[in-house]
Amino acid sequence: MEGVLDYTLRDLLTSVPGIDQCVTEFIRVTDRLLPSTVFYRMAPELHQQGCTRSGVPVYLQLLGNHPSLMADNAAKAAELGAPGIDLNFGCPAKTVNKSRGGAVLLTEPDLLHEIVAAVRRTVPASIPVTAKMRLGYVDKALAIENAQAIEAAGASTLTIHARTKLEGYKPPAHWEWIARIREQVTLHLVANGEVWNAEDYQRCRHVSGCDDVMLGRGILSNPFLAETLSGQAAAMSHADAWQRLLPMLETYHRQVIDKVSERHVHGRIKQWLNMLQWYFPQAQTLFAEIRCERDPLVILQHIIQQQMLMA
Known part of the structure; x- marks a missing residue:
């Protein structure tokens, strides 16, 4: 959602009932501790106790591959008032993956563990550390191992986009794989991918076994989708x-x-x-x-x- 779901659009979308939580666009961590201005620019909600004007919490999303730098920047975000830290292991963009960020890290379960563990150790215990991943980079061979590594490192929630990087955004989303992962981990899982309407939502929950679903392109195409799914509004023409x-x-x-x-x-x-x-x-x-x-x-x-x- 880089370049789309910025502060302005988050504020508008959360003015409609139904959204429980947001994440920022990813903040790229490369070789240094970022200045406060970067965090405030990417997440002006930090001036509002880390929430949109309608009160929806916004987690700061970090993307990078260096455990200690990710931890230092996560700690900085927490100091500035981030209500939670989210770690991006799902971005499929070629430019990101070429510089060893996002979904390419799914080929290295040990590194995933190091990053999450370093962030969890550094961020105050009262602030959740969550992560998002795809089912893999080229294939799904490490899907369960990656989820287990993230769980063992201390993440409280894992959102799973039910496709590999190679599969991109091509239908279908393989929600059944999320169900397989659920059998092997105990942390809270959130399903993601190909939820465009109420029928998709119910089928995703049934197949994945997840109570919670993350909306991406679906809510950008229909800003009232979460309101309908949460039962707070009848379907509109x-x-x-x-x-x-x-x-x-x-x-x-x-x-x-x-x-x-x-x-x-x-x-x-x-x-x-x-x-x-x-x-x-x-x-x-x-x-x-x-x-x-x-x-x-x-x-x-x-x-x-x-x-x-x-x-």
């Missing part, structure tokens, strides 16, 4: 949901205008609209209207016009 979403799009775009360099503003709203097209046919129309537009204020007018048409 696409038209009603789109009408409810348009003011959120306007708010998001205005906030991006205020916070992001003008030359990058158009990319943010187009990126989200591109994902919204998976659920909303109306988003396809709006995306087509602004696809070649770069002026943020012209894009804003298109969003406002859409609201006027729906009024």
